Amino acid sequence: MGRWTLGATRALGDVSIWRPLVIGHMRRLGVDSIPIAIFIAIFTGIVLALLASYIFTGAMPLYMVGALVGKTVMMELGPVLTGMALAGRVGANIAAEIGTMRVTEQVDALETLGYDPRSYLVVPRVVAATLMFPVITAFAVAVGVLAGWVTSVNLLDLSSVEFLKGLRLFYHFKDLWFGLVKSASFGAAIALMGSLRGLAARGGAEGVGEATTRAVVLGCEAILVLDAFWAVVLL
Amino acid sequence: MKRRNEFLVGLAVLAALFLVVAGALWLSEADLNQKEATYTARFRTVEGLQVGNPVTLRGVRVGKVVGIRLVPNGWVETEFSIDRDARLPAKPAVIAASASLFGGWAANIISFEPLPDDPNVRAALVESDQAGGAAWPGATLPDIGQLTAQASRIASDIASVTQRVQGAFDSAALRQLRQSVLDMAAISNRLVTFANSQTGRLDRVSGNLVTTSDAFAGVTRSLDRAVARVDSATSQNQLREIMNNGRDASGDIRQASADFRQLMATMRANDASLVRVLQSADSLLTRLQAGNGTLGKLATDSTLYYETAATMRQFRELLADIQAHPKKYIKVSVF
Numbered sequence: 328m329g330r331w332t333l334g335a336t337r338a339l340g341d342v343s344i345w346r347p348l349v350i351g352h353m354r355r356l357g358v359d360s361i362p363i364a365i366f367i368a369i370f371t372g373i374v375l376a377l378l379a380s381y382i383f384t385g386a387m388p389l390y391m392v393g394a395l396v397g398k399t400v401m402m403e404l405g406p407v408l409t410g411m412a413l414a415g416r417v418g419a420n421i422a423a424e425i426g427t428m429r430v431t432e433q434v435d436a437l438e439t440l441g442y443d444p445r446s447y448l449v450v451p452r453v454v455a456a457t458l459m460f461p462v463i464t465a466f467a468v469a470v471g472v473l474a475g476w477v478t479s480v481n482l483l484d485l486s487s488v489e490f491l492k493g494l495r496l497f498y499h500f501k502d503l504w505f506g507l508v509k510s511a512s513f514g515a516a517i518a519l520m521g522s523l524r525g526l527a528a529r530g531g532a533e534g535v536g537e538a539t540t541r542a543v544v545l546g547c548e549a550i551l552v553l554d555a556f557w558a559v560v561l562l
Numbered sequence: 563m564k565r566r567n568e569f570l571v572g573l574a575v576l577a578a579l580f581l582v583v584a585g586a587l588w589l590s591e592a593d594l595n596q597k598e599a600t601y602t603a604r605f606r607t608v609e610g611l612q613v614g615n616p617v618t619l620r621g622v623r624v625g626k627v628v629g630i631r632l633v634p635n636g637w638v639e640t641e642f643s644i645d646r647d648a649r650l651p652a653k654p655a656v657i658a659a660s661a662s663l664f665g666g667w668a669a670n671i672i673s674f675e676p677l678p679d680d681p682n683v684r685a686a687l688v689e690s691d692q693a694g695g696a697a698w699p700g701a702t703l704p705d706i707g708q709l710t711a712q713a714s715r716i717a718s719d720i721a722s723v724t725q726r727v728q729g730a731f732d733s734a735a736l737r738q739l740r741q742s743v744l745d746m747a748a749i750s751n752r753l754v755t756f757a758n759s760q761t762g763r764l765d766r767v768s769g770n771l772v773t774t775s776d777a778f779a780g781v782t783r784s785l786d787r788a789v790a791r792v793d794s795a796t797s798q799n800q801l802r803e804i805m806n807n808g809r810d811a812s813g814d815i816r817q818a819s820a821d822f823r824q825l826m827a828t829m830r831a832n833d834a835s836l837v838r839v840l841q842s843a844d845s846l847l848t849r850l851q852a853g854n855g856t857l858g859k860l861a862t863d864s865t866l867y868y869e870t871a872a873t874m875r876q877f878r879e880l881l882a883d884i885q886a887h888p889k890k891y892i893k894v895s896v897f
Binding site: 350351353354357358361388397458459461462463465466468469494495496497498499500503507 | 564567568570571574575577578579581582585586589590591613614662666
């Protein structure tokens with residue numbers, strides 16, 4: 328895997344090959360994933376607000392709901408839940424696509440023509456995922472906080488002023504960029520795992536299915552490992 | 563298709579960028595219109611005060627903490643962004659204090675004069691003010707955690723004292739206390755009985771005292787009569803004569819005493835002269851003894867004695883010769 332990653336890194340130098348392909352992948356892997364990310368964020372915000380109210384009622388002032396929703400969505404649940412969801416959608420998509428190309432010998436054809444399949448298939452996907460995951464996460468965070476705010480005002484005995492007081496009370500700019508940096512690393516990891524398992528697919532459809540499954544599992548594991556890594560390094 | 567992809571991707575990226583930037587500015591309450599001014603305060607320690615914490619003036623939020631940095635000489639400088647419309651005291655000071663039980667801190671702007679009553683805060687503000695510079699003086703109140711820890715220690719002490727009191731007043735101690743009270747009651751009853759019995763005796767003693775007093779009165783009357791008799795005895799001027807003689811003797815004694823006192827005064831006046839005479843005599847005798855002066859030499863030098871004796875002998879022979887041959891020495895002629 329290390330040797331493979333090194334090869335993919337070397338393929339970054341073939342800018343003329345992968346650059347025209349990036350926008351298309353950004354659209355398919357990023358823009359098309361925004362609705363699912365928003366869907367997840369809405370319910371995450373709602374549940375977090377209700378959960379915080381349940382925990383804090385009688386013990387702490389309710390404006391702490393805003394602090395909990397903001398901190399949690401920005402730093403943890405926004406990037407991680409979005410990453411998990413996209414590990415299924417994007418990782419599976421990449422693994423299935425490249426795996427199919429592998430089992431149908433399209434990758435072999437590229438190699439025969441002198442193209443590096445990593446420059447042509449892996450790098451544009453990894454770059455696109457790395458660039459678009461923070462974008463998706465930004466939407467998810469905004470929608471998640473908004474959902475928590477609306478829930479607090481409509482379902483809980485909490486005013487907008489109190490929610491915003493809690494939201495701003497413990498806010499630091501680091502909360503925001505910490506989540507975005509994490510999500511970029513999640514995107515790169517998911518795209519790398521999908522590409523790795525896709526290129527390693529063998530056999531027919533069964534091999535592609537297995538590669539897809541393993542790509543999703545590895546992507547989720549990579550997210551959890553990276554999440555802990557960034558927490559240790561940046562917090 | 564490619565155009566559409568580029569449009570959608572660009573739109574998504576720009577929208578996300580806007581969300582991030584706008585959200586960050588909104589949440590951090592950034593001052594884009596320059597409606598706030600920046601001030602600095604100096605603390606020894608800021609405890610839990612952090613960037614973003616509110617700054618209040620008389621309880622109203624007027625700004626926030628925008629920077630905290632260590633500076634030389636053991637100070638911490640804190641920057642505040644404060645609403646320009648807020649009317650600050652003429653000489654402001656800042657007290658950093660815990661704002662809630664949940665770790666939130668706030669910087670409260672107060673007037674430096676008059677200084678707060680708390681001696682620790684007062685000392686911290688004065689020390690910070692004396693450091694000079696444009697920074698406002700600052701002081702930090704203890705964290706709520708420290709206060710609760712102190713309260714916890716006090717509560718533990720009270721519990722300990724309570725336990726000790728409880729241990730001291732166990733059931734046995736209470737029984738003993740009850741017995742002591744009963745004993746005190748018995749002693750009190752005995753004292754009452756004793757006092758009643760002694761009251762009769764005291765009454766008798768009082769009666770005796772009255773009788774004695776009457777007897778003394780009789781004695782006094784007898785004495786009066788004796789004095790009257792003595793008085794009648796003096797009617798023949800015997801006592802008066804004795805008294806006159808005594809008065810005369812007293813006058814003589816007084817006169818003798820005055821003479822004696824005068825004599826003593828004279829002696830005391832001559833005392834100094836006598837001392838001087840004695841000192842001179844002593845000095846003279848000392849010189850004589852040492853053989854100094856003519857008298858000393860006369861007293862100590864035997865040569866002079868022998869010379870004088872020889873002279874006297876020759877003088878005696880001369881007198882004898884003059885008596886024997888007067889004409890040899892005396893010639894009398896009238897013309």
